[in-house]
Amino acid sequence: MIKITLPDGSLREFPAPLTVAEVASSIAPSLGKAALGGRIGRGETSRVVDTSHLIDSDESLAIVTDKDAxxxxxxxxxxxxxxxxxxxxxxxxxxxxxxxxxxxxxxxxxxxxxxxxxxxxxxxxxxxxxxxxxxxxxxxxxxxxxxxxxxxxxxxxxxxxxxxxxxxxxxxxxxxxxxxxxxxxxxxxxxxxxxxxxxxxxxxxxxxxxxxxxxxxxxxxxxxxxxxxxDLQQHLTMLEEAEKRDHRRLGRELDLFHIDEHSPGTVFWHPRGWTVWQGVEQYMRQVYRDNGYLEVKGPQILDQGLWEKTGHWDKYRENMFVTESEKRDYALKPMNCPGHILIFKQGIKSYRDLPLRFGEFGQCHRNEPTGGLHGIMRVRAFTQDDGHIFCTEEQIQSEVIAFTTLLQKVYKDFGFTDIIYKLSTRPEKRIGSEESWDRAEQALAEGLRASGCDFEYLPGEGAFYGPKIEYTLKDALGRPWQCGTIQVDPNLPERLDAEYVGEDGARHRPIVLHRAIVGSLERFIGILIEQHAGALPIWLAPRQVVVSSITDAQADYVTDVVKALQKQGVRAEADLRNEKITYKIREHSMQKVPYILVVGDKEKASGAVAVRARGNQDLGVMSLADFQEKLSSDIANKV
The missing domain is CATH 3.30.980.10 (Threonyl-trna Synthetase; Chain A, domain 2)
Incomplete structure (x- = not known):
């Protein structure tokens, strides 16, 4: 007899070998018609087979239909x-x-x-x-x-x-x-x-x-x-919406950046785009300052010998840009970590100095194939909000908790609240003792649990030297973007001979936690553009307010309003063109300016402004002082 165990635990017996299709039909004729295949076995060793697959021994079986992944x-x-x-x-x-x-x-x-x-x-x-x-x-x-x-x-x-x-x-x-x-x-x-x-x-x-x-x-x-x-129609609708939000198209329409054949895979930032960049960078710089990070800056070019020590020269050489000077070979850095190790090694470090958190807006270069380049999402030259935490093994968990809490706040400020957490564990080929892997994986898992995060394991997906957490945000269309990460690394300090003096007076190797929140700033800005369909939050918008006159008679007042707003720190511009006000409003609306102020003779006489908010919202007439107060609140609260 052939014994088939079904997913609900029930057992069916058959006198002779039979196909998956025959098992499905024996359960219910409708299931036989719906069957697309079968999954035999359990756990990681299970596999999907054709409905014609012959089962000739006792087996576990789940019938696969179009309702299943x-x-x-x-x-x-x-x-x-x-x-x-x-x-x-x-x-x-x-x-x-x-x-x-x-x-x-x-x-x-x-x-x-x-x-x-x-x-x-x-x-x-x-x-x-x-x-x-x-x-x-x-x-x-x-x-x-x-x-x-x-x-x-x-x-x-x-x-x-x-x-x-x-x-x-x-x-x-x-x-x-x-x-x-x-x-x-x-x-x-x-x-x-x-x-x-x-x-x-x-x-x-x-x-x-x-x-x-x-x-x-x-x-x-x-x-x-x-x-x-x-499902097909829903997907096609999503693609249509994604096309409207494509950061490459919006980058051109909003005059933010362009990609040029004279330098493939690099970004030419226009004034408005660079304003957005600075908004992201300065925000992250404040995040560094508020959370105990010391900002550093490493060189762009490092000697081949260093990359040989780190292992990149052997394993990553084809993706590196190399150069030569005075018969020495160098490479443009594809990542910032070796430079941070070299900074850490300057001077004697004590256990009292740990955890030591370095942060850098470090530009990296990777020789990506031309076919893989995609707008500003995937480029050859990019800047990371890169950070490295030097700590002891006992400090990993508390650093993960602090980092996760920080990451959640940053994502929320940028408009992302749906985050997926994944923990990648030890691969088959790895270094280090099983005990050290146990402790590292447990520290990451407990850090996520203490942060209130539900997460899934990715067995075997960790690096050969340590486990990691991946933080993936979902955008307005439900698309996942893996941006944040924190990676346990005892290997690089060993390769580059980094050490600190412990409480016992002996020399010890620190653990390095590689961490990033937004990752590549270029890619993250591309995600932001698509998330908000170009209508960036007011605190990031390259032009926050445009003040438009109805006739030339209001030109002086428009100029005074703009100066008052600029003095407040607002990115404000005047539109004094001899055009109809409806034309001006339509144009600035298409440019996704958060606030358009319209000024006529009545507003000039009363020291007021007529306020139109993005999305064709008419907020009516208010005093300039009241509008400035509202604006300050919007920017401060990252509306």
Whole structure:
């Protein structure tokens, strides 16, 4: 008898081996129809299999449907194959390469003699719908590696043959077919193409074969797929809203910054954009001062020998910009930590000096591939609100509590209240004793619990030298952005010989906590722009108030109002142009100015201003003094 244990703990017995689909149908005919796959086993060793998978021994089994995360993964994986099927149907000369699942969807890379056009995408999507409606069975078979290579070469699929040829000799590979199309794949897949109903192709982009810029350029078609029509529509609506909020478009429209081909991956900040930058930096600088951080500044260029000691030269060399002077090799720093260690080492440090908190707005350079650059979100030159806390092992927990509380306040001030907490624990390959890992992981976990944070574990995701906490904020569209982190590191002080004198008079190694709140300022400002759709909070807005005259007769009064506001510390400008007031209001509203003051003869005579707030709110006429008081309150309270 075959014994199958279901998720609710119930047991079912069968006289002979049977498939996942047959188990599902035995539970309920409707479940048999809804089944997309099955998850066999329990815990980390469990795996998802096809509905055709044969169960021939006692096993735990959960039926996977489109209500499950596993089911959505199956749908997206199978839709990628459906895309390739459609492309081969319409463009037989195209060669297929790889097509993985990604967040919210999938992509597939193709080699074809000409670029795919938007019209091609429409035709491909239409063909996918036709093929799905045919409800063709998805069938798995296994071939020896060499036989599979010959099979795909005969089909003219050189890329697939190359992929299989890189698999160790003697191994078998699995192939999946649906109708006239067959593809190399580990699987699993949905049982038939009829399960694929809610998808949309999004765009075409270039991609190097196997991600290597030395290889030929392929065409990557991106798509999204969902379990139902409502989820698909919700996602498409979110994408439309994200397009409106795109920081690159808003950066141009609001005259904040630009990216120039003369310096790829770096940002040219315009006056208004630099005002926003300074607002973020000066705010974080005050955070440093209020929370016991000592601001430092390290050099941009450091000797190769230092990077060899830290291990970066061996493991990170291809991502570093290097230079040479007087027959010595140097690198632009990709991170600030080694410089902070060198500062710590100057002079004798005592246990009484700990915890010692260094902070730096340090500019870093990383040689990111051109294809990975994205506006100001991912650049080659960026500045971090970088900090390093030198402490003892016993001080880790209290520092985590203090840091988490601080991070929550900072995020709230910037308009983020939804934070996800994740604790990454020891990886398989690591240094240090099990006892030290136990203590470090426990300190991080207890620090989060004491801060009132629910968190999830990421087993094995820590660095080889220590565990870490990742702080991920969610924006107005529900998108996650991992910005903050605190990382336990006993390794770098060891490599660079940092030490302090303990209470016992002996030399000890400090623990370093790498920590950041906003991370890259460039990236964080990009997130802020998209979070607020360009309408930045008044305390960050590059122009907080614009004072507009109705006629030339109010010019002197407008100038006096602007001077009074500027004296108050407000970023105020005058608009004295000979334009209709409705035109001025519309223009400044489109520029997302928080307050527009309109001044006519009546306002001039009474020393008042007519106030319009962002969002087309008419706040009426008030005295200049009352408006200044309101403005001070808004800025102070970070409205």
């Amino acid at each position: 596993d089911g959505l993964e199956l749908i997206r994986h199978s839709t990628a194959h459906l895309l390739a099927y459609a492309v081969k149907s319409l463009f037989p000369e195209a060669q297929v390469t790889i097509g993985p699942v990604i967040e919210h969807g999938f992509y597939y890379d193709f080699a074809y003699k000409r670029p795919f056009t938007p019209e091609d995408l429409g035709a491909i999507e239409k063909k996918m719908t036709e093929l799905a409606k045919k409800d063709e069975k998805v069938v798995r078979r296994v071939l020896p590696r060499d036989e599979a290579v010959a099979h795909f070469k005969q089909m003219g699929e050189a890329y697939k043959a190359e992929i299989i040829g890189s698999i160790p000799e003697g191994q078998d590979v699995s192939l999946y077919s649906e109708g006239a199309f067959e593809d190399l794949c580990r699987g699993p897949h949905v049982p038939s193409t009829g399960k694929l109903k809610h998808f949309k192709l999004m765009k075409v982009a270039g991609a190097y074969w196997r991600g290597d810029h030395r290889n030929e350029m392929l065409q990557r078609i991106y798509g999204t797929a969902w379990a139902n029509k409502e």
